[in-house]
Amino acid sequence: xxxxxxxxxxxxxxxxxxxxRGKEGRRRTMNGKIRQASAHAQQVExxxxxxxxxxxxxxxxEIPSEEKLAELIHxxxxxxxxxxxxxLTRLWPPLGVLGxxxxxxxxxxxxxxxxxxxxxxxxxxxxxxFFIGDSLTLGSRKYFTAAIGLYLMHWGKHSxxxxxxxxxxxxxxxxxxxxxxxWVQIGEEEMEIPLTDVKKxxxxxxxxxxxxxxxxxxxxxxxxxxxxPLTGEAQPVEKEVGAPVxxxxxxxxxxxxxxxxxxxxxxxxxxIGNALLHATEFKTGVQLKGEKWADMATLPMLxxxxxxxxxxxxxxxxxxxxxxxxxxxxxxxxMSTMTHISHAxxxxxxxxxxRVLENLHKIDTILxxxxxxxxxxEPEVGKVIALASFNETDVLAHAATAEQRQNHPxxxxxxxxxxxxxxQPSQHQDSEYRIGYGIIVxxxxxxxxxxxxxxxxxEGIIIPETVLQHQEWAYEQGYTLVLVSMDDQVAGCxxxxxxxxxxxxxxxxxxxxxxxxxxxxxxxDHREPTRQxxxxxxxxxxFHDVLPQDKxxxxxxxxxxxxxxxxxxxxxxxxxAMKKANASISLRGATTIAMDMAEIVLMDGDLxxxxxxxELSEKLRRNLNRALMFTLAPGVINLGGAFIFHFSILTSMMxxxxxxSFAAWNARRVGKLPxxxxxxxxxxxxxxxxxxxxxxxxxxxxxxxxxxENGTSMLTLRPFFFRVPKILT
Numbered sequence: 236x237x238x239x240x241x242x243x244x245x246x247x248x249x250x251x252x253x254x255x256r257g258k259e260g261r262r263r264t265m266n267g268k269i270r271q272a273s274a275h276a277q278q279v280e281x282x283x284x285x286x287x288x289x290x291x292x293x294x295x296x297e298i299p300s301e302e303k304l305a306e307l308i309h310x311x312x313x314x315x316x317x318x319x320x321x322x323l324t325r326l327w328p329p330l331g332v333l334g335x336x337x338x339x340x341x342x343x344x345x346x347x348x349x350x351x352x353x354x355x356x357x358x359x360x361x362x363x364x365f366f367i368g369d370s371l372t373l374g375s376r377k378y379f380t381a382a383i384g385l386y387l388m389h390w391g392k393h394s395x396x397x398x399x400x401x402x403x404x405x406x407x408x409x410x411x412x413x414x415x416x417x418w419v420q421i422g423e424e425e426m427e428i429p430l431t432d433v434k435k436x437x438x439x440x441x442x443x444x445x446x447x448x449x450x451x452x453x454x455x456x457x458x459x460x461x462x463x464p465l466t467g468e469a470q471p472v473e474k475e476v477g478a479p480v481x482x483x484x485x486x487x488x489x490x491x492x493x494x495x496x497x498x499x500x501x502x503x504x505x506x507i508g509n510a511l512l513h514a515t516e517f518k519t520g521v522q523l524k525g526e527k528w529a530d531m532a533t534l535p536m537l538x539x540x541x542x543x544x545x546x547x548x549x550x551x552x553x554x555x556x557x558x559x560x561x562x563x564x565x566x567x568x569x570m571s572t573m574t575h576i577s578h579a580x581x582x583x584x585x586x587x588x589x590r591v592l593e594n595l596h597k598i599d600t601i602l603x604x605x606x607x608x609x610x611x612x613e614p615e616v617g618k619v620i621a622l623a624s625f626n627e628t629d630v631l632a633h634a635a636t637a638e639q640r641q642n643h644p645x646x647x648x649x650x651x652x653x654x655x656x657x658x659q660p661s662q663h664q665d666s667e668y669r670i671g672y673g674i675i676v677x678x679x680x681x682x683x684x685x686x687x688x689x690x691x692x693x694e695g696i697i698i699p700e701t702v703l704q705h706q707e708w709a710y711e712q713g714y715t716l717v718l719v720s721m722d723d724q725v726a727g728c729x730x731x732x733x734x735x736x737x738x739x740x741x742x743x744x745x746x747x748x749x750x751x752x753x754x755x756x757x758x759x760d761h762r763e764p765t766r767q768x769x770x771x772x773x774x775x776x777x778f779h780d781v782l783p784q785d786k787x788x789x790x791x792x793x794x795x796x797x798x799x800x801x802x803x804x805x806x807x808x809x810x811x812a813m814k815k816a817n818a819s820i821s822l823r824g825a826t827t828i829a830m831d832m833a834e835i836v837l838m839d840g841d842l843x844x845x846x847x848x849x850e851l852s853e854k855l856r857r858n859l860n861r862a863l864m865f866t867l868a869p870g871v872i873n874l875g876g877a878f879i880f881h882f883s884i885l886t887s888m889m890x891x892x893x894x895x896s897f898a899a900w901n902a903r904r905v906g907k908l909p910x911x912x913x914x915x916x917x918x919x920x921x922x923x924x925x926x927x928x929x930x931x932x933x934x935x936x937x938x939x940x941x942x943x944e945n946g947t948s949m950l951t952l953r954p955f956f957f958r959v960p961k962i963l964t
Contacts, residue, residue, distance in 0.1 A: 458489030713764025865898030
């Protein structure tokens with residue numbers, strides 16, 4: 236016993252001594268070269284020498300994943316060779332010497348881990364405990380069993396590394412289909428350049444079957460685009476001029492010209508991939524619990540083994556050591572989390588922190604930011620009010636004539652209402668914006684003004700009393716009132732109101748079924764419209780006139796009542812509230828990944844994904860609990876084997892192997908989620924208003940748009956032509 240184990244230690248000490256001498260020789264050589272090349276003073280040379288020669292300190296270089304996998308495979312093969320040679324010793328005993336050589340060689344990385352724990356970490360961990368058990372097995376002359384244990388150790392490490400590498404490869408591989416070269420339009424010519432040379436404002440051409448290589452906006456053409464890698468949406472999306480497109484999506488049919496906004500590591504896809512690869516860097520609660528138990532059990536089990544060895548013998552002692560829960564939970568928990576995060580992405584849900592996904596099932600309260608979350612960002616026309624001798628069709632036609640060439644939300648709402656009502660806008664000769672208020676257009680000697688009440692008042696137009704009443708009513712309801720005038724007379728007004736997302740009521744009903752006890756709206760609007768929306772949706776509470784900085788106080792107050800709060804907002808403006816919440820979810824989709832502060836982003840902008848997210852969190856919770864069970868079960872069985880059933884060492888190893896294999900299978904498994912509700916074709920088509928006019932060759936409009944995001948824009952309108960693919964006609 237002592238000779239075999241002593242030989243293993245002697246070989247390891249020799250290897251470590253040789254490595255140390257080799258490193259010292261390389262250091263001396265490097266120091267000599269630096270001193271020969273240096274022209275500095277002796278003081279500088281001494282500083283260099285002190286920096287380069289650091290006694291008793293070893294700096295280990297990080298091994299790339301490919302090299303690490305190759306190393307693990309190498310030692311797995313040598314340990315397998317040791318096991319085979321020991322098995323053949325019954326046929327020819329001298330093979331045992333060769334088998335011992337392979338065993339000691341394969342044990343060197345194992346012993347390095349033990350040395351690191353004792354000398355650097357100053358800790359007796361599970362590696363130290365298991366090494367003692369393996370040394371006892373080898374010293375008991377159970378060579379074949381010892382070789383099996385060493386092989387299983389290397390096999391386990393390789394399997395874990397392979398699983399982690401596969402998971403990360405699958406995640407990052409979702410966004411690695413970009414072409415090496417792309418076609419760009421420069422002037423009237425098209426040329427092919429490397430993707431790395433593409434810059435902002437370049438015009439990139441993508442044909443049918445091509446992958447979109449950048450984030451940008453379509454300025455010419457139309458296409459059916461598969462956005463599944465980015466949003467999880469199975470159906471292609473029809474996109475036209477003005478619509479955004481994203482890298483790593485594919486053009487199914489059509490041809491588009493894209494103005495580049497982001498490329499390379501600035502694209503949404505890169506930000507998503509980067510977030511995914513860092514999502515499992517944090518330990519889950521189950522993992523922390525298992526690691527705590529493992530650390531707490533190590534020293535007592537070492538003391539117990541010290542008592543059992545002289546009283547019960549080596550075999551029960553080794554079986555007792557094999558009952559330790561080991562490092563299994565350290566591996567299974569992140570593997571399971573990575574699997575579920577990858578599954579979430581395939582359903583259009585980006586999870587940036589695995590801990591949030593694990594704990595999401597604890598959420599009992601959800602706060603919804605109103606605008607853009609429960610309601611659509613685009614308003615709709617609720618009512619057209621005609622005054623004096625005008626009728627509703629006149630008012631709508633005049634408003635559409637003024638707004639037909641604009642692209643802000645209110646203009647789109649007016650144009651959609653006109654289209655639904657069959658009202659055709661007329662052509663106008665000229666237009667003029669007044670900053671922040673409205674637009675003036677001239678048609679056949681008639682002046683049409685569309686804008687706010689303040690705008691018309693500044694134009695010298697008298698506002699009738701009835702309009703003032705409508706304005707007061709609209710304010711109380713949280714609506715927007717747009718006035719329309721013909722020459723110097725108010726023709727009428729248009730009431731614009733927010734549109735509740737069609738899926739909201741069904742989502743809320745399912746949230747109740749999933750155990751959410753308290754639902755509330757947080758809004759900057761005044762009381763009445765917020766109350767009406769909350770009551771119509773069956774919310775438990777509502778908060779009105781809330782400033783962005785005050786939303787965090789609401790989250791804190793609810794947490795003070797013992798609630799676990801989830802906040803669902805736009806991901807950017809609600810930063811403080813999201814940081815305070817137990818879980819933060821954004822509905823803004825793929826366009827704001829880099830800026831989005833939310834821990835979870837619903838990539839397809841569909842509230843139905845919230846129910847899927849909670850279901851996935853519950854599945855992860857159950858999976859992690861099963862992982863903990865599979866971690867503890869072998870220990871319980873082997874404890875019984877040590878004291879009651881008199882297991883052999885090989886039997887205890889097989890118990891660990893079989894249950895460990897089930898645990899690994901469980902960690903890579905995700906239960907089936909309910910199928911999400913499919914969007915209608917209308918939902919998939921972006922809101923783009925296309926107007927074909929017999930306009931002049933070029934018309935410039937200086938627009939100071941009160942409804943546009945940036946307020947002012949210079950538009951240059953030119954006629955263009957494109958072919959509609961047959962599949963779309």
